[in-house]
Amino acid sequence: MKRELDKEDDIFNATTDKNGKQRFRKLPPAHYTFEIESFSSLLKTKMENYETKDFEVDGYKWRMVLYPNRKSKKEGGSRHISLFLAVTEPAGVSFGWEVNISATFFVFDGIRDRYLAVQDADQMYWRFHKFKTEWGFLDFLSHDTLRDPSNGFLLDDRIILGVEGDSNPSGTHLSLYLHLDDSESLHTGRKLYAKWSLRIKNCTNRNHYEKEEAEHWFDSPGQGFGCIDFMLLSTLKDPSMGYLVNDCMIIEAEFNLISVELQIAMKRDTSNATIDKNGKQRFRKLPPAHYTFEIESFSSLLETKVEKYETKDFEAGGYKWRMVLYPNGKNKEDGSRHISLFLALAEPAGVSFGWELNVTATFFVLDRTRDRHLAVQDADQLSWRFHKFKAEWGVLDFLSHQALHDPSNGFLVDNRIVLGVEVFVIKFSGAGESLSFVKEPAHGLYTWTIDNFSTLDKNLCFSDVFIVEGTKWCVLIFCVVKAVAFA
Structure with a gap:
């Protein structure tokens, strides 16, 4: 109106x-x-x-x-x-x-x-x-x-x-966004990291137009991230610039890094475990009973500067849980660098009024050099009490970066780390996921040729869906007024 x-x-x-x-x-x-x-x-x-x-x-x-x-x-x-x-x-x-x-x-x-x-x-x-x-x-x-x-x-x-x-003022700028179009693989609780570039190709020379590289953790289908004022429409339509030739424009989306989640299966090992003298840590051959979380490129995870990463939900003891990883520590103001690892109840709203759960939990990190797991448990509170006002428990100083990067420990091998958790009684289920980062993925460059640009609906226009590392994406454009707009 x-x-x-x-x-x-x-x-x-x-x-x-x-x-x-x-x-x-x-x-x-x-x-x-x-x-x-x-x-x-x-x-x-x-x-x-x-x-x-x-x-x-x-x-x-x-x-x-x-x-x-x-x-x-x-x-x-x-x-x-x-x-x-x-x-x-x-x-x-x-x-x-x-x-x-x-x-x-x-x-x-x-x-x-x-x-x-x-x-x-x-x-x-x-x-x-x-x-x-x-x-x-x-x-x-x-x-x-x-x-x-x-x-x-x-x-x-x-x-x-x-x-x-x-919702439909006359446009002054072209907006360009990357849009996550995958409602199947992005399940509840999963996050997907991507680093990408969007550009408008110059049809007369190689002076293509693009903004600085963007990155984001996507956590739900339908999310789009990009630039509201990617290019002035006057610049786009200027014949001397070479971006719109014969009413044709070419847009490219190029992925430089993307996370990939893989399902993994664990083999049960009933070997005896050894317990150290302070009771907080021990080594054992048996893998985590309830959930395993593998990061295939820990350095890439740090580069994303994500504060925390939550795994997808898993079930133990009749309740749904998730692991919460803080790769640079939770609430670390003293400059020390540790991995913090927490266990969170994923569906507190679904339990009965006045609910309370007492949980014995153990976290794990794999020593790949010796094929064993370091098991870490809270020595001060062997039982964690989950309730309405406390739905997350964990270990702030689970593992220092210094210990992690020490090759003699075997925790970080080929930039990969394997974490895990057991909740309540050890009952092997073998569920798990692997978080991997793929640099310059195959088929990571998508080209969208737009013919007859002047006849498009400038409110919103989507490209065809394309797939990068198993995830569906598309590019969208629309025109906006980059000024205070009054109806």
Whole structure:
């Protein structure tokens, strides 16, 4: 929904702060206005959030979601208003639906008869889909700013908020994204790491256009990551640049590193184990009974700078669990470098009210030189108590990087490390996974030739699906306004 803007509306005589997220204008919100006549009374109700009734923009139904009293993690815990936009009928749209919308929130300055307009400067478009149906600002307006009488936002205990959005403004930039299209292999709890480059080929010379290499851990199908302002449309359409020739454009997606998960089977070994004198560590031949996790390129995992990696779920003792690995340690502020290893209950919401589990768990790391496992158990608490407020237990200093990289220990051989866990009674199941990183994978370069670019639907256009190391991907483009967009 659009309308022409009259110069008398004075929206261009606005002041813009240094980060480009805020400005003032006279024109009221185009799509929805929400007035609270007694803000203090709303706070007294201790209501966590308030949702407005539905309104329609560009064929979709939306609502505003207000959190009147959120405690900010910044600014010493000051109180803020949080304001969000939610799509209200995601179940009623087509499978694989996606809406990209440029949204602006407003608060009325009653003294000067104008609106403060706030828009996300980092993401000019918010991408709504099955797994992300709400976007907004956690720290939209602090209570101190709201109550400052000189700002005019709260007069006679009344505040007026608003929103407008546009899912189809005329474009100024071409957006280019890599999209994970695999709902089969990316099971619950699995993460997939990729490092890639996207480029637009120059058809007249080799001066191809690309941004710096991107990387991301994907954790759900349908995720897309890329650049909202990849290239100016004016640059793309300039005949002298060579990117669009005879209305034809060529896009390349090239993978430089990708993680691969393989299922592995373990053989049971009933050899006797030896126990060291402090009771925390021992060596044994028997492999972990319940879960094994192999990392085929530990250095590549460190390069991703991921804080933690969670394995997929496994079952032990009638409950579902997962291992949580912190490759550089959890909460390490002293500079020491250790692997931290934790056990987490994967489905705490599925157990009964007031639940409590007492668990005896043992972690393992394989000594490949001697074909044995180092078993590590908490000597201070041989039984871990899992409950509503404590669903994760583990060992902070499970293994130092120094011990890991010492070749005499045999823990890291050919850049591979094998970890494992036993929960409750040792009962061999043999489930496991192997996390491997493939550099410059075969068939890792995909070329997408777009003919008749001028006739495309610029809202959203997907390439054909292509496969890299068993995972399905596609590339998507759309055009956006790289500016504050008012409907």
